[in-house]
Amino acid sequence: MEFTLEELARQVGGEVSGEPSTVINRVATIKKAGHGQITFLASKSFRQFLNTTEASAVILQKNDLTLCQTNAIVVDNPLLAYAQITSLFNPRSATKAFIHPTAVVHPDAELDQLVSIGPYTVIEEGVKIAAGCQIGSHCFIGESVVLGKDIQLHHHVSIQRCCDIGDRTIIHPGAVIGADGFGHANHQGKWLKIPQLGAVSIGADVEIGSNTTVDCGAIENTIIGNGVRLDNLIQIAHNVEIGDHTAIAAMTAVAGSTIIGQYCMIGGTVAISGHISIADRVTLTGRTTVLQSIKESGVYSSCAPLVENSKWHKNYIQMKKIDELAKRIKQLEKLNQ
Structure with missing residues (x-):
């Protein structure tokens, strides 16, 4: 199954930057995509790969376009567009009686x-x-x-x-x-x-x-x-x-x-x-x-975030003293009244 970049952009309400007739036949990750494949950028942590990706096109937001060295589909929500395009390449098989x-x-x-x-x-x-x-x-x-x-x-x-x-x-x-x-x-x-x-x-x-x-x-x-x-x-x-x-x-x-x-x-x-x-x-x-x-x-949220084990032990020891510290604070407050 193949689509041109223009056809894909039309499906997701995006704008093509580059060659609209580029043929796309598969979706791939930004690090491993190659010729004929389209990828997407939905996280800032992957921006570093825009300069090196070998994808034929990237789905991205407008503010990332200057970093892109290949064709692109510019959209407001790259993750949503990726989901829509992936569905085009992987349609549900027709039900057979x-x-x-x-x-x-x-x-x-x-x-x-x-x-x-x-x-x-x-x-x-x-x-x-x-x-x-x-x-x-x-x-x-x-x-x-x-x-x-x-x-x-x-x-x-x-x-x-x-x-x-x-x-x-x-x-x-x-x-x-x-x-x-x-x-x-x-x-x-x-x-x-x-x-x-x-x-x-x-x-x-x-x-x-x-x-x-x-x-x-x-x-x-x-x-x-x-x-x-x-x-x-x-x-x-x-x-x-x-x-x-x-x-x-x-x-x-x-x-x-x-x-x-x-x-x-x-x-x-x-x-x-x-x-x-x-x-x-x-x-x-x-x-x-x-x-x-x-x-x-x-x-x-309620779960304590990760810390080094030695710090966690120190924090735990202090937590066990909270009740005692609270009682001492109440006693001090009474003395100051």
Whole structure:
């Protein structure tokens, strides 16, 4: 697949600097790109490579153009343009009507004629699958699940009973949607399981990473809004609600019944307590621990930054003395009154 620089610029609303007829056949990194390839500059730390890149073109902002020694597409947001151009070179393959002979499909399941079902996939009673869905091998789709149009389930995805998933959602290998939430009642030191009666409702244009788990609700549904992005290895507990277009990075855990607003950005290995709410447009930096509600948008952090080990030990020793120092300050304040 090939495009001229002019064609690519038109697709991303950019302006060509250099030869518009230059032919591009691939996207590559700024350090390793060669003839016929296009790269992008979205971080200041890579500016040093503009003078040496062998790419046929670079996607960049106007203020970086003077440093560029080759053709360019000038845009306001190089990362966005890169994503759009990459999609042109890597279009999703068209869905072909196909059900592998090893797949087990319940006779009462409703499948559109234009769906693809891979080997050893199990589809239970009452399932509804709309046109354009691609379901990989070894998937499990439980009773009464509803899948919208053009959904892509990679291999070994498990979707439990009564969940519904919106159009164009992508779920990567090993993800589990709708397993039981962590609900237990203690009686005389022993745990009694609380039946989990809800399901999971996922909006349109969502992407869920490998081995991420989204638990079903205890009574009402767990809700994932439109356009949400969940990275790999994330735990979303029962009855969590995640607002539209929020993105969460890997290894983060969200405890039960927490409500996260729209357009939030949550870093990796963040721990979010249960039964709290987080406002719209909140950013949580990596390894932040959230124990109470956040009522205003902004950037929040709680993890101590990296220091040399010897300094960390000194700081830790001082931290252990904080309570003692606080008491001494109170005593001094009383003496001065």
